[in-house]
Amino acid sequence: xxxxxxxxxxxxxxxxxxxxxxxxxxxxxxxxxxxxxxxxxxxxxxxxxxxxxxxxxxxxxxxxxxxxxxxxxxxxxxxxxxxxxxxxxxxxxxxxxxxxxxxxxxxxxxxxxxxxxxxxxxxxxxxxxxxxxxxxxxxxxxxxxxxxxxxxxxxxxxxxxxxxxxxxxxxxxxxxxxxxxxxxxxxxxxxxxxxxxxxxxxxxxxxxxxxxxxxxxxxxxxxxxxxxxxxxxxxxxxxxxxxxxxxxxxxxxxxxxxxxxxxxxxxxxxxxxxxxxxx
Amino acid sequence: xxxxxxxxxxxxxxxxxxxxxxxxxxxxxxxxxxxxxxxxxxxxxxxxxxxxxxxxxxxxxxxxxxxxxxxxxxxxxxxxxxxxxxxxxxxxxxxxxxxxxxxxxxxxxxxxxxxxxxxxxxxxxxxxxxxxxxxxxxxxxxxxxxxxxxxxxxxxxxxxxxxxxxxxxxxxxxxxxxxxxxxxxxxxxxxxxxxxxxxxxxxxxxxxxxxxxxxxxxxxxxxxxxxxxxxxxxxxxxxxxxxxxxxxxxxxxxxxxxxxxxxxxxxxxxxxxxxxxxxxxxxxxxxxxxxx
Amino acid sequence: xxxxxxxxxxxxxxxxxxxxxxxxxxxxxxxxxxxxxxxxxxxxxxxxxxxxxxxxxxxxxxxxxxxxxxxxxxxxxxxxxxxxxxxxxxxxxxxxxxxxxxxxxxxxxxxxxxxxxxxxxxxxxxxxxxxxxxxxxxxxxxxxxxxxxxxxxxxxxxxxxxxxxxxxxxxxxxxxxxxxxxxxxxxxxxxxxxxxxxxxxxxxxxxxxxxxxxxxxxxxxxxxxxxxxxxxxxxxxxxxxxxxxxxxxxxxxxxxxxxxx
Numbered sequence: 083x084x085x086x087x088x089x090x091x092x093x094x095x096x097x098x099x100x101x102x103x104x105x106x107x108x109x110x111x112x113x114x115x116x117x118x119x120x121x122x123x124x125x126x127x128x129x130x131x132x133x134x135x136x137x138x139x140x141x142x143x144x145x146x147x148x149x150x151x152x153x154x155x156x157x158x159x160x161x162x163x164x165x166x167x168x169x170x171x172x173x174x175x176x177x178x179x180x181x182x183x184x185x186x187x188x189x190x191x192x193x194x195x196x197x198x199x200x201x202x203x204x205x206x207x208x209x210x211x212x213x214x215x216x217x218x219x220x221x222x223x224x225x226x227x228x229x230x231x232x233x234x235x236x237x238x239x240x241x242x243x244x245x246x247x248x249x250x251x252x253x254x255x256x257x258x259x260x261x262x263x264x265x266x267x268x269x270x271x272x273x274x275x276x277x278x279x280x281x282x283x284x285x286x287x288x289x290x291x292x293x294x295x296x297x298x299x300x301x302x303x304x305x306x307x308x309x310x311x312x313x314x315x316x317x318x319x320x321x322x323x324x325x326x327x328x329x330x331x332x333x334x335x336x337x338x339x340x341x342x343x344x345x346x347x348x349x350x351x352x353x354x355x356x357x358x359x360x361x
Numbered sequence: 362x363x364x365x366x367x368x369x370x371x372x373x374x375x376x377x378x379x380x381x382x383x384x385x386x387x388x389x390x391x392x393x394x395x396x397x398x399x400x401x402x403x404x405x406x407x408x409x410x411x412x413x414x415x416x417x418x419x420x421x422x423x424x425x426x427x428x429x430x431x432x433x434x435x436x437x438x439x440x441x442x443x444x445x446x447x448x449x450x451x452x453x454x455x456x457x458x459x460x461x462x463x464x465x466x467x468x469x470x471x472x473x474x475x476x477x478x479x480x481x482x483x484x485x486x487x488x489x490x491x492x493x494x495x496x497x498x499x500x501x502x503x504x505x506x507x508x509x510x511x512x513x514x515x516x517x518x519x520x521x522x523x524x525x526x527x528x529x530x531x532x533x534x535x536x537x538x539x540x541x542x543x544x545x546x547x548x549x550x551x552x553x554x555x556x557x558x559x560x561x562x563x564x565x566x567x568x569x570x571x572x573x574x575x576x577x578x579x580x581x582x583x584x585x586x587x588x589x590x591x592x593x594x595x596x597x598x599x600x601x602x603x604x605x606x607x608x609x610x611x612x613x614x615x616x617x618x619x620x621x622x623x624x625x626x627x628x629x630x631x632x633x634x635x636x637x638x639x640x641x642x643x644x645x646x647x648x649x650x651x652x653x
Numbered sequence: 654x655x656x657x658x659x660x661x662x663x664x665x666x667x668x669x670x671x672x673x674x675x676x677x678x679x680x681x682x683x684x685x686x687x688x689x690x691x692x693x694x695x696x697x698x699x700x701x702x703x704x705x706x707x708x709x710x711x712x713x714x715x716x717x718x719x720x721x722x723x724x725x726x727x728x729x730x731x732x733x734x735x736x737x738x739x740x741x742x743x744x745x746x747x748x749x750x751x752x753x754x755x756x757x758x759x760x761x762x763x764x765x766x767x768x769x770x771x772x773x774x775x776x777x778x779x780x781x782x783x784x785x786x787x788x789x790x791x792x793x794x795x796x797x798x799x800x801x802x803x804x805x806x807x808x809x810x811x812x813x814x815x816x817x818x819x820x821x822x823x824x825x826x827x828x829x830x831x832x833x834x835x836x837x838x839x840x841x842x843x844x845x846x847x848x849x850x851x852x853x854x855x856x857x858x859x860x861x862x863x864x865x866x867x868x869x870x871x872x873x874x875x876x877x878x879x880x881x882x883x884x885x886x887x888x889x890x891x892x893x894x895x896x897x898x899x900x901x902x903x904x905x906x907x908x909x910x911x912x913x914x
Contacts, residue, residue: 113452151471158637168639171590175632183627193621206730215436219583223772225756225763225781228749233755235746242706243821244761285396285581294456299629299748333460334441342455346749348801 087203093213094179094312096258096268101292101304103262108290108298109227110254111234113170116177117262117289120150120280123180124263125270126190129198132271139200143210144266150263153180154256162251184278194278200352202271209215215305221257223300228237295336295341306345363614366494367612373497375608376504380562381585382592382600384555390595391531393451393550398438398460399559401465404434404575406431406560407567408469411480414573422482428560434465434554439549448517461591463637468556469575477574485581510558514598527551529596582613587631602642657720659825659856660705661734665714665881667700674700676743682825687847689857689871691864693900697880698860699741702827706738707731718825732761735851739815739831741860749792751813754787754802758820788816792846808839813858816893819850826902828859832866834909842903844870864888876900 089359100121107114118290128146131137137145157176164172221227232240233250240245288311296307314332315325336344382404388396410427414420438461442454482499489496518524526547529537538544566581567573588607592599607627614626634641658681660806675697682688690698703709706714707728715724718734725733737758745754756903773779788796792812811834816914818826831847832840840863847870851857861867867874868888876884876891878900884891891897 108452112879113455141381153501164639167389167393167455168456168594168635168654170395170452172635175587175628175635178624178628179632182628185621220772220775221770224770225760225773228753229754229760229769231746231753236744237630238708238756239740240745241729242708242731242738243757243817244733244764245757246729259442281429288854290452291456291459294452297451302412318651323427323467323470326463327471330467334457334464337453337457337460338441341450351799351801352434 084194088217090312090316092204092207092272094309095207096265096272097292097308097312098305099211099268100262100265101212101296101308102301103258103260103265104289104293105304106218106230106258106261106297106341107254107303108224108293109234110251111165111289112251112255112258113167114173114255115170115260115283116173116175116180117258117293118281118283118285119177119180120259121266121269121279121285122184122263122276123153123259124266125189125276125281126184126187126196126266127263129196129270129276131192132200133198139202139206139271142200142271143264146270147260147263151256151260151268155252156258158255159248162248166179174283177185177281179281181278181281184281190276193278194245195275198270198274200271201274202268207268207272210268212266214261215301218261219301225251226253229314240291259294278280291333294343295333295347299342299347300345300350301351302346303343307343310344333359364520365618367616369494369496371609372605373500373504373608374501375568375605376507377562377566377581377604378584378588378607379507379511379601379604381581382588383514383597384559384562385589386592386597386600387514387551387555388559390597391527391555392443394443395458396438396442396555397455398442398461398465399433399510399555400578401462401586402431402434402438402556402578403560403563403566403581404469404573404578405434405465405552405563407563407573407577408473408575410564410565410567411478411573412473423433427564428492428557430558431563432553434461435552435559436549437461438452439552442455443548443552447606453457455510464556464576473575477572480573481572482571483568486573488564497569497608500569503569506565507562507604509624510561511597512599514558516538518597523547523550536608554638563613584627587627590631590635591640591641596641599641656684657717658682660858661715661717661718662701662705663717665704665716666698667704667709668712673860678880678882679714680875680882680885682856682858684761684824684856685854686873687851687871688768689859689861689867689874690877691861691874692877694740696867696877698877699724701877702738702829702860705731705736705827719812722765727816728786732821732823734828736817737821737823737895738858739818739824739829741829741833743807743810743814745802745810745814745817748801749873750799750801751789751797751809751843752782752785752804752814755817755820756781757783758817761821768831788820789813791849792816792840799887808835811839812843815843817844818834818853823855825856825858828857830860830861832861832863840866851878 098153100117104114104117105121127149128142129143131141132337161172161176173211185193210296211226229245230242232245233247237247278308292307293304295310296305298326314329318325318328381399383394383398386396406427409430410423412425413426438458442457489498491615518528526542529542530538530544530547534544563578566577584607589600591606592601592603610627610630611623614623618626662678662680665675665678675695690701692698699754704711707726711724715722715876717723718736721734723734763781773781786798789795791840794809794812795871797805802813812875815828835843844866847857857872859867869912873886874888874891875882876897883896883900885892
């Protein structure tokens with residue numbers, strides 16, 4: 083495999099992971115514009131523990147993910163008092179605050195950036211990605227996934243059927259953060275240098291775009307969205323800016339024409355039906 | 362004395378935030394739509410005015426040209442976001458408006474690159490010096506203009522037929538339709554107004570800081586959102602307080618804690634407020650209610 | 654000591670911003686009954702349902718289930734004490750299938766952590782899916798099982814909303830205008846379905862405008878107007894009641910007259 087193809091695949095793997103981090107909260111109706119902040123926590127924590135205590139990368143990833151999850155759980159209760167656009171704005175502010183914290187945290191280099199000593203192998207990143215996808219896929223086959231939809235759709239009815247709406251919301255939010263932490267840790271050990279500016283609002287926005295482009299109804303949607311987002315700019319020739327122009331036009335057109343995203347449960351159902359009728 | 366000077370600078374900067382915050386707050390208050398294209402429109406108007414000046418236009422033509430582009434851009438955003446937002450999740454128009462932000466910024470990057478460009482100072486660089494304090498006339502004029510514009514918008518909402526229509530729409534779209542208010546006419550007008558306000562703030566920024574760039578809207582836009590939230594979403598008087606407060610918090614935290622910590626305090630304040638008091642400082646008690 | 658009533662409403666009042674919607678309302682539902690709660694539009698019938706299910710807190714009074722005071726109980730817990738409900742304005746997950754919607758109603762009987770995390774959709778024969786399918790089949794809706802509910806006709810959606818409530822295996826089922834918007838054939842099917850549900854041991858409390866439907870289905874009616882109980886008894890008894898004729902049937906005649914004009 084060429085170095086270029088490998089680099090693209092690695093970028094793709096990380097994007098696919100973080101797309102799932104945006105997807106879980108969105109499945110419960112939470113627009114998390116602070117995903118990049120949780121990625122930053124995962125990245126810095128993993129980098130710090132592997133640098134300082136010489137832990138293996140796998141343990142670094144686990145600590146990074148755990149730290150992001152913990153911060154999310156602690157903040158979820160006050161944060162999730164808000165909903166809809168208020169929650170989107172609150173998470174946006176949270177992302178900015180987390181970024182500002184790392185910008186001032188001397189122990190990880192503050193604004194100057196932080197070098198990550200341990201570099202993850204291609205296979206480690208791929209294995210981690212596959213594990214995350216497998217777990218999210220399993221989760222999507224459970225009642226939990228059904229309740230995410232129920233809570234997004236109608237929290238009052240969900241509550242009357244005995245579902246602990248707050249618990250489901252907190253879980254969706256913090257599991258999203260956990261996966262973002264994994265994605266951030268992978269990023270740290272792939273690119274080997276961390277700067278707080280890497281984890282800005284634009285990154286959060288892009289992650290949300292992966293999910294909404296692909297569609298929030300299935301696990302496959304965000305994966306496809308991440309593929310599309312990663313590969314489209316590579317496929318478009320010309321300057322980087324032109325790529326983004328085309329890309330922006332694509333976003334606008336897609337949201338206007340197919341707001342539910344590229345992949346919907348209805349589409350999958352039709353595809354399976356066709357396969358069955360053929361077979 | 363230096364502190365007082367900082368406070369004055371903060372209020373001046375706050376004036377720009379006020380205008381941006383009012384644009385955000387109008388679309389949120391009336392349509393419950395967080396319009397992320399506003400930073401792009403902010404930048405477009407300033408860049409287009411700069412281009413016109415570079416081509417030798419008189420400023421009396423260049424500025425209206427910049428504003429016209431801003432209004433047109435805002436109108437296009439309306440066609441592709443609000444038009445399609447019926448019966449879809451609330452994040453969809455938001456995402457389209459982000460699409461427009463990316464589009465506007467990259468079109469400008471393609472055309473004129475990412476460098477900061479010098480914007481000529483149109484107002485003579487006069488300062489008032491009073492007891493060791495320096496107050497730029499241009500900055501003071503722009504703060505005054507910002508406040509006048511907000512008062513104007515407020516009167517427009519209270520006194521005119523259009524304003525009553527907008528407020529009815531903010532209250533409840535269905536009821537507004539039942540009352541015979543032509544929603545499909547009011548919404549484009551609302552986007553024209555916010556486009557104009559955003560455009561004015563972009564040009565004021567360019568004149569005061571004498572520079573323009575493709576990314577100039579980003580930071581101001583984010584601070585404008587913070588200002589809107591702090592003042593109370595949908596409340597235009599709140600936007601004034603929020604804008605000035607953000608300007609002050611910014612300069613004071615630079616003064617006391619250093620530039621790297623600014624975002625921490627500005628967004629920290631924002632985060633605490635949106636959780637503890639989602640209706641903002643001046644908002645009504647119902648978090649999603651109307652406060653125009 | 655006699656067994657306490659399945660549901661007891663004891664001098665319940667509810668004010669919305671100073672406006673009394675329910676005033677000192679008391680009534681009982683005994684186990685095994687089919688009771689209708691009727692009254693003109695705006696009499697407060699839907700509010701009664703929302704108070705029982707806990708959507709709103711009470712302003713005064715008490716609500717008891719089998720003698721147990723549930724007035725302060727969180728709305729979420731009430732289904733575990735045997736109260737479930739259908740919704741007047743069908744509230745389903747529009748993009749999900751009939752099966753998935755009905756499965757929501759299984760939550761009270763499948764709420765452990767392992768239930769939550771079992772990847773049932775990977776199982777060849779998930780007991781939950783099978784149960785949902787059987788319920789649909791019993792209601793003669795089997796052909797709609799795999800269809801997203803937003804593609805289904807109104808009458809079918811209405812009955813899926815009902816099936817979801819039944820799936821929770823309640824003691825008391827609250828039905829909010831179950832026959833509204835149904836055609837005569839569907840109304841007849843609904844009647845049979847409700848009788849079957851009742852035969853399985855579920856007590857019914859119905860809010861309904863279709864008096865013919867109420868007459869056939871229910872053994873007893875409580876009439877409320879302006880949030881107060883004005884009569885109680887069999888349909889024949891309340892029909893003869895002067896207050897009811899004046900307040901309710903009079904209003905009904907007036908409505909019909911204005912509808913006709």
